Amino acid sequence: MNNPGQYLKNIRKELGLGVKAVYTKTGVGDSTIRRIEEGVTKCPPAPQLKALANFYGINLIELYKAYGYLDEADINCKNNCFKNIEFLSDDATSHIQGLINLLTEKRTLK
Template sequence: MSNLGKRLKDYREMLGLTLKQVNEQTGITNSRLSKIERGQLVCPPADLKKLARIYEVKLISLYLEAGYIDNGDLMEYQLFFKGINELDDEEKQHIQKQIDFIISRKRNSEDIEGGQGLCNLD
């Protein structure tokens, strides 16, 4: 049994959930989850996200343990998101909209510079 598999099984059992109940809430089949818990099958990121939600655990810790990200990946974002816990959801959404706008503007600029936004006048 892998450490991640054991941890997932422990979370499920602490909540008193059966494999069938997890299946009903996530769509992950009983046999698939059983194999994941025994370390016979790698748990894909999408399944980890579903399990984190129903087990009420932080997805980031599961991604770290599964090896999908490492501490180096986190370092890049920790500086940027320093203090984000002090913001409410509305403030976070506002910041996300600003980020989306800047990215969109940058992509449009790159498209124009690459000739994708120019008319052919020949």
């Protein structure tokens, strides 16, 4: 993603939305959206990017990478902790996370 602002603008237009409609649904101000799309804001706040990504249904990780919030080392950290995690379904990953939460909760209660 070479130009994340333009990418966000293209997504918005493909969805047939004006900046006011996006503001209404996300809480990200219409002038802020314009500045992000035009590249005036070089590093938009992460919560605003998250709101836009969730609303547009796009990959937040890729958006964070495009704006420099994450890099491959950050992403690979998860894979380095648990080998072959990429082969698990979302349900299996969720179940394992629940077990980890349970184990850590018991540990903090001791």
